[in-house]
Amino acid sequence: MAVGEGFNGTLVPVAGITIGVGCAGIKVVGRRDLVIFELSPGSTIGAVFTQNAFCAAPVQICKEHLGAGQATRFLVVNTGNANAGTGQRGLDDARETCTRLAAHKSVDPEQVLPFSTGVIGEYLPMTALANGLPNALATLASDNWQDAAQGILTTDTREKGGSRQFEFENETITVTGIAKGSGMIKPNMATMLAFICTDAPIDQALLQSITEAATTASFNRITVDSDTSTNDACVVMATGKAQVKRVTSAEDPLYGYLLKTIKELMLSLAQQIIRDGEGASKFIEVRVEGALSADEALAVAFSVADSPLFKTAMSASDANWGRILMAVGKSKIDQLDVNCIDVYLGDVQIVAGGERAQGYTEAQGAAIVAQEEIIVRILLQRGVVNESVWTSDLSHEYVRINAEYRS
Known part of the structure; x- marks a missing residue:
């Protein structure tokens, strides 16, 4: 894959x-x-x-x-x-x-x-x-x-x-x-x-x-x-x-x-x-905008990109935006105001002010994450620094490859 x-x-x-x-x-x-x-x-x-x-x-x-x-x-x-x-x-x-x-x-x-x-x-x-x-x-x-x-x-x-x-x-x-x-x-x-x-x-x-x-x-x-x-x-x-x-x-x-x-x-x-990540079926950009520093933006981006729960949701084409919020929240950013955070899947806003965006539907999110290439935008509203991290999904095939790696 x-x-x-x-x-x-x-x-x-x-x-x-x-x-x-x-x-x-x-x-x-x-x-x-x-x-x-x-x-x-x-x-x-x-x-x-x-x-x-x-x-x-x-x-x-x-x-x-x-x-x-x-x-x-x-x-x-x-x-x-x-x-x-x-x-x-x-x-x-x-x-x-x-x-x-x-x-x-x-x-x-x-x-x-x-x-x-x-x-x-x-x-x-x-x-x-x-x-x-x-x-x-x-x-x-x-x-x-x-x-x-x-x-x-x-x-x-x-x-x-x-x-x-x-x-x-x-x-x-x-x-x-x-x-x-x-x-x-x-x-x-x-x-x-x-x-x-x-x-x-x-x-x-x-x-x-x-x-x-x-x-x-x-x-x-x-x-x-x-x-x-x-x-x-x-x-x-x-x-x-x-x-x-x-x-x-x-x-x-x-x-x-x-x-x-x-x-x-x-x-x-x-x-x-x-x-070409092991078992990859999705190419995902996690873009963090409005951070105070590059280190802060990357901490949030990698927290999402490394999350097994986020990555398995992407593999299943499940727009489970709660997993994105969870991963942002565990990034240990000092004094992060979750009520200021907006999240987009592609050009579809899924989170506004830390909760489900008005008018957002699961069908809209599902249409985005069904694609091979996905952009997740996380707006922190704290500063002017933007950074991106690229990742893949976590699939059954990834588990198989690594379970059989030495056999």
Whole structure:
């Protein structure tokens, strides 16, 4: 199940990036489950990772390698196994993955970043992974984006990707990205896994700023089931191959163009994740208006978007507006005046001043929530800040997928 048609456009290659995709048999024999990104020398990287205290071994090793100060040359991604909850052996396996890849390409192991996604609490099958590396490396090519988008999937039903291009100083700047994620989705920094590349030249610190700002406006605005993964990571790579002046200041015009474009692409990827949420049949925007601050607006929006009762009502196409009020009320907003709150489903007002709107009928609400795409507007009447969060419904299929996940 998924909502809408999904991404079906072209993923434009990025100069300075080649991608290899292989089948290592980490969980399922014959399935693409190993993806390698090769970055040209001189590339810069911005990255954000999960804030889950039980973060996976590859997340820890990524941070360690990025902190070592060496230029990253390779990313290696495996699916089918998260290498999380695996103790010292998990750390050793993540380091060994980097060491083995580094040996194939004559680089330092600290120039390799490892990423894993899949089942938590099981050790990586290192023999299969190691044997898969040469095959994946043999396929390195600039136009392997589509296969890579497929190779990073787990319970996803379809690929997630996109490309954006703009003109700057008579040069075409390209930004292309892919992501994966369908369940265990409430990123607390980034997404499940997302890889975005551009050929723009930019200093590392500024690329990190763009990565954090774009993540905040996109991946940190989605939730499928309120669970933050142990393995979340979002990486933005810049190869510098475009023949334009390098971005060395946030005041440089190219900085603004990059920030806008990367934000747009990340938001598209984030919404693609929600449309393909596990068991999803509805794509829902929860929009909070008139808050005192962004934090306040997001607290209310996530309280609704994370509510199992709200989400199951949406799955059943039941316009149970009492569940919306309940979720708003438990958001712990200081001195919230419930008598000022209005709620709309689409363009239909269902609540006025904290109670059923005059003239509202169940038939009106039912017509809205029967649609695949739903907008819930919550007007707090407290300030001028508006924020949106995107979520999916909670269906029987979600329960089935997760009940059978390890079988």
